[in-house]
Amino acid sequence: MKIKRFESIDNKTAFALVKKELGEDAVILATRNLEAGTVRARVEVIAAMDYDMDTVSDLPERREPVKERKNYSYDAVRARKKQSVGPGMADTPEIRLEAHDLKKRFSRLRHDNNGSGKNESGQSRIKPSPAEVAKWRDSVIEQIRINPLAKADSDKPQVIALVGPTGVGKTTSAAKLAAWFSLRMNQRVVLLSMDCYRIGATDQLRTYARIMRLPCEIVLRKKDLVQAVARHQRSDLIIIDTAGKNPYDLEHIDELQTWFEPHGNIKPYLVVSATTKKSDLTNILKTYSSMDLSGLIISKVDETRTYAALCQQVAVSGLPVSYLACGQRVPEDxxxxxxxxxxxxxKKGWQGFSDLLEKSEKGEEWLVN
Ligand SMILES: Nc1nc2c(ncn2[C@@H]2O[C@H](COP(=O)(O)OP(=O)(O)OP(=O)(O)O)[C@@H](O)[C@H]2O)c(=O)[nH]1
Ligand SMILES: [Mg+2]
Incomplete structure (x- = not known):
């Protein structure tokens, strides 16, 4: 493994340097603005290349005929999308669909709230005006609470566990959280994996831990978890990655509780994907609420363009939102x-949100607290 520090005038040129020197598979561990606001402003990028993962490097290099190859990196795809969408973006079918969906859902909510939706003579009520719908939508959004994890202020480590259905991004989010707390907040972070269910699951977390140089342990039994937490009492944050399970299987929730109960201080965070169907999301939020959740991590917000049902469900659940995951890049997204x-x-959907992401990436922090 090779970890290297790069400095340049902006993220774009720094990432180009990383790619040139460490190759396409390099992982960006952290980015930081140096002397921001001065004429000497620069960007620092810490990147790593894990050579251990590639044991076939001795094989002769395969030379493909050089055709024009499309760059599928996140930035290139985003740039291409912007180009193809062009200036009339505000009126794309996607945005119109989202606006229509929002309007429909919020009017339905309002309608339910007002009773049958018919007046005394049995006629349907007049459709709400766009201003009324917007007002109702804002009041739903206003109900959503925010609760990101704060830096520990005691001698004891904070212990958090990421729980949720299969494939929602628990392990990726564990790595992103670990990167933020260790690299940016200088916290001593330990990763624990309870996921011995899927072949290769622990390797995924181990690889991230190795790249970030963090301790990572696999806990196969309840007593291993007790011992591992006891062993790392001098750390600041212990992040437990759990195995994804079918949210309609209630037994595994009970099982998770029996693992966490002896500790008394493990904070579970539910990871839900923004792409989940409304009815399934209702069930997931209901099922996991029995765990006394500390917050929600909403993942894959980049993989959908409709957020009204999600917004409504989160507001109704009363659970605070702690983090938003918006892509596959660890740790930036x-x-x-x-x-x-x-x-x-x-309110504005993906286009507005990704503009905000871009601004925050260019600014002081890639994670705004
Ligand atoms: N687009 C997008 N992909 C994501 C995001 N978070 C995770 N992924 C991808 O989703 C896939 C599954 O992620 P994991 O972190 O392995 O999910 P998991 O919940 O740990 O999965 P299990 O442990 O099998 O339950 C991977 O390909 C990730 O790169 C996100 O915010 N956006
Ligand atoms: Mg996982």
């Missing part, structure tokens, strides 16, 4: 939940 982020996502 992750934001601490804040009113501006949630309001923008739920």
């Amino acid at each position: 992750f934001r601490a939940a804040s009113k501006p982020y949630l309001h923008t996502l739920f």
Whole structure:
């Protein structure tokens, strides 16, 4: 493994340097603005290349015929999308669909709230005006609470566990959280994996831990978890990654509780994907609420363009939102939940939200608290 520090005038040129020197598979561990606001302003990027993962490097290099190859990196795809959408973006079918969906859902909510939706003579009520719908939508968004994890202020480590259905991004979010707390907040972070269910699951977390140089342990039994937490009492944050399970299987929730109960201080965070169907999301939020959740991590907000049902469900659940995951890049595609982020996502949809992400990437922090 090779970890290297790069400095340049902006993120774009720094990332180009990383790619040139460490290759396409390099992982960006952290970015930081140096002497911001002065003429000497620069960007620092810490990147790593994990050579251990590639044991076939001795094989002769395969030379493909050089055709024009499309760059599928996140930035390139985003740039291409912007180009193809052009200036009339505000009126794309996607945005119109989202606006229509929002309007429909919020009018339905309002309608339910007002009773049958018919007046005394049995006729349907007059459709709400766009201003009324917007007002109702704002009041729903206003109900959503925010609760990102704060830095520990005691001698004991904070212990958090990421729980949720299969494939929602628990392990990726664990790595993103670990990166933020260790690299940016100088916290001593330990990663624990309870996921021995899926072949290769622990390797995924181990690889991230190795790149970030963090301790990572696999806990196979309840007593291993007790011992591992006891062993790392001098750390600041212990992040437990759990195995994803079917949210309609209630037994596994009980099982998770029996693992966490002896500790008394493990804070579970539910990871839900923004792409989940409304009815399934209702069930997931209901099922996991029995765990006394500390917050929600909403993942894959980049993989959908409709957020009205999500917004409504989160508001109704009463659970605070702690983080938003908005892509596959570790650690960049992750934001601490804040009113501006949630309001923008739920009011303006993906386009407004990704503009805000871009601004925050260019600014002081890639994670706004
Ligand atoms: N687009 C997008 N992909 C994501 C995001 N978070 C995670 N992923 C991808 O989703 C896939 C599954 O992520 P994991 O972190 O392995 O999910 P998991 O919940 O740990 O999965 P299990 O442990 O199998 O339950 C991976 O390909 C991730 O790169 C996100 O915010 N956006
Ligand atoms: Mg996982």
